[in-house]
Amino acid sequence: MQLLITKRILATMRWVHLVVIALLSVLVPTFVADAAESQSDNDSSTGSAEGNGARQVVSMLDVSSLQAGKHEFHFFAGTDDQGATMLVPVVVVKGRKPGKRLLVTAGVHGDELNGIGVIQSLIADLADRELSGTVIAVPGLNQPGLAANSRYFAQSTNGKGRRDLNRVFPGKLDSSSEAARYAGKLWQGLLSNNADIAVDLHTQTTGSSYPLFVFADFRDARAKQMAFELQPEMIKNDRGQKGTLETAFLAAGIPAVTYEIGAPQKFQQDLIARAVQGLKNLMKTEGILRGAPQVPDNPSYVGSMFSDIHAASAGVFELKIQLLDDVVGGQLIAIGYDAYGVETKRYFAPKSGRIVSVATGTEREAGNLLARILY
Numbered sequence: 001m002q003l004l005i006t007k008r009i010l011a012t013m014r015w016v017h018l019v020v021i022a023l024l025s026v027l028v029p030t031f032v033a034d035a036a037e038s039q040s041d042n043d044s045s046t047g048s049a050e051g052n053g054a055r056q057v058v059s060m061l062d063v064s065s066l067q068a069g070k071h072e073f074h075f076f077a078g079t080d081d082q083g084a085t086m087l088v089p090v091v092v093v094k095g096r097k098p099g100k101r102l103l104v105t106a107g108v109h110g111d112e113l114n115g116i117g118v119i120q121s122l123i124a125d126l127a128d129r130e131l132s133g134t135v136i137a138v139p140g141l142n143q144p145g146l147a148a149n150s151r152y153f154a155q156s157t158n159g160k161g162r163r164d165l166n167r168v169f170p171g172k173l174d175s176s177s178e179a180a181r182y183a184g185k186l187w188q189g190l191l192s193n194n195a196d197i198a199v200d201l202h203t204q205t206t207g208s209s210y211p212l213f214v215f216a217d218f219r220d221a222r223a224k225q226m227a228f229e230l231q232p233e234m235i236k237n238d239r240g241q242k243g244t245l246e247t248a249f250l251a252a253g254i255p256a257v258t259y260e261i262g263a264p265q266k267f268q269q270d271l272i273a274r275a276v277q278g279l280k281n282l283m284k285t286e287g288i289l290r291g292a293p294q295v296p297d298n299p300s301y302v303g304s305m306f307s308d309i310h311a312a313s314a315g316v317f318e319l320k321i322q323l324l325d326d327v328v329g330g331q332l333i334a335i336g337y338d339a340y341g342v343e344t345k346r347y348f349a350p351k352s353g354r355i356v357s358v359a360t361g362t363e364r365e366a367g368n369l370l371a372r373i374l375y
């Protein structure tokens with residue numbers, strides 16, 4: 001009996017053994033093929049087809065020499081501390097018919113992302129349209145800042161790198177500041193030579209929010225018109241700051257505005273969609289897109305002065321107003337509390353006007369902006 005059982009077990013084992021060998025003969029080649037396939041996928045992602053290799057690296061771009069259609073480039077803007085190349089993405093959509101060149105830039109402050117979403121949506125929207133002219137879009141000007149999720153050109157350890165890139169334009173190729181060199185390369189090889197009009201897309205900085213809000217220097221008649229054509233909720237007639245892209249463009253005779261789109265570090269799809277509509281309006285006025293510009297439901301609120309309310313001491317803050325609220329002088333804006341919940345100070349509106357910026361974080365350091373009134 002015992003012998004019979006042993007024979008049966010041996011027979012079963014032999015059968016199992018044969019099945020395992022048969023299965024392996026099928027599975028092993030499949031596994032090897034999968035591995036080879038995944039290896040070739042990896043190769044193509046760093047090589048051509050879908051990867052970076054499909055986009056030409058340029059250090060000088062002249063869109064007048066391009067064929068009609070959509071083009072994507074990497075603009076070479078120098079090397080970082082480790083010698084790695086800094087490549088700025090550029091998308092060009094050129095119409096079959098001649099016309100104006102609209103330059104749209106985003107991400108000169110690396111924590112301000114909505115403008116990148118605006119450019120991506122705009123380019124997708126233009127895919128099937130007939131253009132008379134060219135759109136040059138730069139979705140991510142400050143590559144080191146974007147990588148570090150920082151407002152600043154977060155480069156270099158010698159202290160000269162941490163600059164606000166939007167204070168060093170038009171830059172300088174032989175500057176001692178790496179940020180100014182980077183700006184100079186962009187300015188000379190990409191920005192100033194490919195624009196008839198320019199819109200620089202921003203958001204409010206980390207910890208605060210704007211609505212749809214345009215800075216425009218009304219001394220330039222076209223820049224003033226552009227501000228209204230973009231149909232923001234608010235416009236500031238503003239002389240601009242030295243070193244901004246907007247100021248550099250205006251000094252070069254290129255009408256330009258700075259367009260603030262909401263809050264940093266995220267995509268706000270409702271604001272992105274409205275900003276795209278505004279840019280298309282501008283393109284219609286310029287004749288780049290066909291059709292009549294849209295008439296806004298509500299006219300933009302216009303002011304020329306800011307009145308800022310800053311935290312007198314660190315703590316937590318209860319805001320009594322929201323973006324776009326109309327306020328009158330003396331109105332309660334915020335209440336500050338210390339860590340024990342004891343009220344430290346009440347903050348009142350110094351001026352009558354409309355709220356253009358609010359703090360988005362409950363906790364604020366001494367000196368931080370709580371609210372900003374445009375009047």
Ligand SMILES: [Zn+2]
Binds near residue numbers: 112202203
């Ligand atoms: Zn900004």
